[in-house]
Amino acid sequence: MRNMTEAEMTDVVLQRYADAPDPRLRTIMRSLIRHLHAFVRDVRLTEAEWLAGIEFLTRTGQISDNKRQEMILLSDNLGVSALVNMVSASVPEGATESTVLGPFYVPESPAREWGESVLLRDGDDVPLLIHGRVLGPQGEPVPGATIEIWQTDANGMYDIQDKAQPEHNLRGWYRARQNGEYLLKTIRPTSYPIPTDGPVGDLLRATARHPFRPAHLHAVVCAPGYQKLTTHLFDAEDTWLDSDVVFAVKSSLIRQFTLNESAEAAAKWGTRGAFWELANDFVLSKSE
């Protein structure tokens, strides 16, 4: 068609995607087109606004590299990541809930030994010991599970944001024992601002939003025969739990870290001095 009304335009574009061989891709593209067009019509987007959006998205891709994923950060900030998690990653009653991956995951982080610390720099930080079991839906121990964790250092930055940190600082994966038991050693996480030196930072400033995420550590738990769990553990004492900039908090993932000053307990877990402690089981769902 050569002359179209606004509504016809959308139909013509949809028609042009009607022959996509893969039915799922066809469904996704046609829904995306319908909703994008509805947005343009609703706000009567001007060409200058469109161009500003094009430039914003282009910069968002260009600032991304193997250490920074600004497009994920943008999705997170629009609540899209949290919504995708909600519609696609719901778990059965009793299983540990999932939440967003975030932009700071790094594939192939190093293996850590039982109770080895992921803190790779010097310092007198009070350690955080997390112990518990990886369980299945019936409470059965899950053998062969791995638990990958990553978090910021005390300065609020991940290793990949901060050249002063050793590579893979506060990042690594642990193997649980055959009875599901695991022991992680890290430091208590801190709240932090997401990076504000890129397009997403510009958006936050322009929309008068604060950049903070409540203190959390990321965990991905995998085991053969079970669904991969991508989740966080949040610090119950954090200020930002009710206004996480990326909308990822779930009540069931909030944990109380307890200061344990018992020398006997420290010896049991292979550490020295006072330590923060969390007893936590991860409950996985069966693979479909």
Added chain:
Amino acid sequence: MRNMTEAEMTDVVLQRYADAPDPRLRTIMRSLIRHLHAFVRDVRLTEAEWLAGIEFLTRTGQISDNKRQEMILLSDNLGVSALVNMVSASVPEGATESTVLGPFYVPESPAREWGESVLLRDGDDVPLLIHGRVLGPQGEPVPGATIEIWQTDANGMYDIQDKAQPEHNLRGWYRARQNGEYLLKTIRPTSYPIPTDGPVGDLLRATARHPFRPAHLHAVVCAPGYQKLTTHLFDAEDTWLDSDVVFAVKSSLIRQFTLNESAEAAAKWGTRGAFWELANDFVLSKSE
């Protein structure tokens, strides 16, 4: 909020953008969020699909540079650019219609003299002469108008896509006379495939769409006191007029190029031998 239903999630995100100081930005962001969330809910987007989309958009930004704008190409291919043009750049009855800018515009192209050719390479191409006037809504000549044009060479590639072409080949701007008259010299445009070596090419293949644009030349016409006109002139004899990959054809922009073999006419327009000819007026709207 810490535990949300799908619908509540959208409300929470919208609420978080409610304090954006600029009312227009607030409107745009809230509408965008509403429509993006509706898309995610409608298709029940999975985390793997979301990640594929993130990677696609990231690559689209990363492949863009000062000679390539893949994000515009993507917008064009989703019919978004054409729809934005439709909702925001409508012109009064009688004025020349506008259409999309496209990804191949280059700012600061060189000035060309009256009737100078924008074809900068050697060759025995039959020239195309376009002559006419720049007029206002009442048919009055518009003084001080500039007409910027760009198009592909005969091989279907723009200068910025093709290292073999001289810089600014088939690209430049002309000044109309005080009585509105202008004379452009170029070659007859050809249909061409949009670039298919990037993410947009992947999308075309995955959705079984052809990559062709009908033969056209781009023009931007500016004059003090008048609205800037961004438009195309399409070749009436082209095969792809009814299936332009970027949805930009408007009937009123289709032109018949006529072969003129009169030596007298050639002399009148300062050329030699047979030439393609188009008599064309650009009719501008007044600035608001």
